[in-house]
Amino acid sequence: MNPRAIILNAYVYAVLIFILLPILVILPMAFSETTYLTFPPEGMTLRWFEDFFGNSRWMAATWFSVKIAALTAITTAVIGTMATYALVRGAKAMGTLFQAFLIGPIVVPHIALAVALYLFFQNTGLSGTVFGYVAAHSIIAMPFTVFTVAAALSSVDPALEDAAMSCGANRFNAFRLVTLPIILPNVISGALFAFIISFDEPVIAFFLAGIRDKTLPRMMFDDIEQNLTPIIPAIAVMLTLLSIVVLLAAGLLKYVANRNAARVEQS
């Protein structure tokens, strides 16, 4: 390896370590026996995990977040797939405008969106409701679903649906029985991303939270303000594991999707 390559490698690894270091530092703190955050951790205990699972307020927040995230995943998968279908297969002129609306939230600062939704939801009574959260999270998760589904859909020959219709399928069945099974891995992968985006979304949750129902990230903020015990790194450990599992699942689905795409191209 020549010196330039060594320097480049060293540089890349340095960047990676710089990015990963905060996570690597926070994770061991979850096992500290102290009631405050410290590094390096002192002793070794699973107490903070027990505290988390034994505390009804943390559990309620977790289940609330799971519910919101699951509904967001389903909503974006259904609406996102339909919208992407219109985008990829529909009229081009309308499509460009439509696309701007769909993926626009990716460039709008979440804080701006949160404030806007806060004012709007206050007046419509949606603040703190499940519907309000799901609607808000679906807006910010939608671009990711649209991107993953569009990638799959644009590689599927539209003539396949024509063929299905010539076989006697109506338009909906042509989609359901032919196009959907082919793009399904990407739809699920998009839904998984939507789940994660919703599950650890703090900004909108901060503005929309009611007195009773709080999402997990919102609870974590409360706890950081009041106590800051190692229960926070304990949750961080679990969230990190969840993200890794979802990423692996998405990776697996991508592999399946690529195999499907290869089939489509060959046939």
Add this chain to the structure above:
Amino acid sequence: MSQAVSSNVKGASIEIKHLGKTFGNVKAVNDVSLTINAGEFVALLGPSGSGKSTVLMSIAGFERPSEGQILIGGQDCTRLPPNKRNIGMVFQHYTLFPHLSVGDNVAFPLKMRGVAKAERRRQAEAALEVVRLGGYGDRTPNQLSGGQQQRVALARAIVYNPQVLLMDEPLSALDKNLREEMQIEIKRLHAELGFTVVFVTHDQGEALTMADRIAILKAGRLQQVSQARELYERPSNLFAASFIGEMNMLPVRWDGVNAVFSDQDQIRLPDTASIQPVRPGSAILAIRPERLSIAAPGTEGSWKATVRDVVYAGAGSLLITHLADGSEVRLRVASAGQAPIRPGQEIGIKVPPEAALLYPADASQ
């Protein structure tokens, strides 16, 4: 080229009445009327952009006509969606469903018609046997060659015994040998099963060998609908004449009896030379290269020509010559028994008057 209407006709007739399709301000199809008999094999032939695919897609129901009417088996289908027309269709790029096995692909139309699973399997296997792919049901489409995939697509199109089979350039993605094999295969199926076939192609050879009748389209308009022999020997206009096979086109002046060349050479034409009446004035004399023969220079009634090039092609040779007025005349003559001819040589060209056709010079007619 007899029409394959057997006593047990299973096909449906197709009537296209004044079909028009406009995209933006482009008339892709312009007042096309065509009646296809039950059990007939009709090819729609034309260059790209001629509207042949739009006509087919209108019959299939994928295009909604701007004007006109389409009747299948006497029933008005103009506004009927494709899935309600009971047609079989084969597309250019096979369009097999990649996530389904070959058997499930072929069984798909049966599933859409609510046939029970065991019966679906049986009929799908039977259809695969018809296209000589028995036992391939458990494979996936990507395990098959292009020719095999197109045969699966054919099996899928005929599995529920449709009365009409539509084909959109089904063989254009295959190589030459496979294409000829499939042409025979499709002809055989047509003869055995008796459905009506509408076949879109831009390959004139394919159209001439396969179809009972050929409909030629140009710029959205129907030019001629005829059997192969008539189309080749008596094309109804200049476009059809130049589109099918090779044709010598010579500018002449027509005086009502004789076609006069610019150098005052002339040829007396029989009445049959003009398919439609040609008014005296400038006209085009059209003649197939294989109808001309070589004579000694100066032979009575022959044209005087100078050889420009000789292309030997095995059984036949192509002679490219020019007349005194400079217009090019091509001859296709048998290679065997021919005295060697060299470029620059003077020859006579013998023209059988009955082989000559006369068209008005205005190409738009």
